[in-house]
Amino acid sequence: MDFIKISYTGKTEDGKIFATTDGKTAKEEEIYDENTIYKPVILIYEESNDKITEKIKEEIKNEKAGTEKEIVIPKELNQTYNPKLVQIYPLHVFKKQNLNPFTGMLFKSGEAVGKVISVAGGRVKVDFNSDIAGKELIYKVKVEGIAATTEEKINYLIEKNFNTTENFHFNLEKRTKNEKENNTLNIELPKNIFINELVFKKKQMFVQDVSKYLDIKEIVFTEKWNHK
Structure with a gap:
């Protein structure tokens, strides 16, 4: 099974650039989102994805x-433009919210x-409608790495679920064929990971992936x- 990392x-x-894994590019194109972590993404070929991601996986499958x-x-793989998603509001709806509408303004x-x-x-x-609905899209993709060994794949899954591999330590106890037990993964979590309130959910997702x-x-x- 292929595990691959791309930017x-x-x-x-x-x-018009609408998405990127590079924070500098996002800022230059004024699409930067402070809630987004800009870094290469992990793709797993056995994992089901949307049509666009599946197309990208197909195109880079044999690349180094x-x-x-x-x-x-x-266009046919992209989301279709839906005229029903164009809505008309009376101006007073905006005025009640102290908003002065203008072309290009975002409205929630x-x-x-x-x-x-x-x-x-x-x-x-x-x-x-999304800004990209009904349009042909062009992705410039770089294969950043390919995980070949089990240890490399574990690292990729750590990065995929925890957004970093820094200060994570693990070892894999490999059983012999004559033993009935399966392989056991021992993983030591870094202290700083517990700052994130979603750590339990991240652990669950990691376990599911592994x-x-x-x-x-x-x-x-x-x-x-450690206590000083």
């Missing part, structure tokens, strides 16, 4: 680490975020705290 930048057919490739995503309605596309005659037209993709049936987490 990428995606742009629309008119050249260091390879850069431009991948075109045809419930969980949906749309863009104002026109303001005229006391009415405001808002498009809740159990699903590797021949490891037992995982032992340990925590080490």
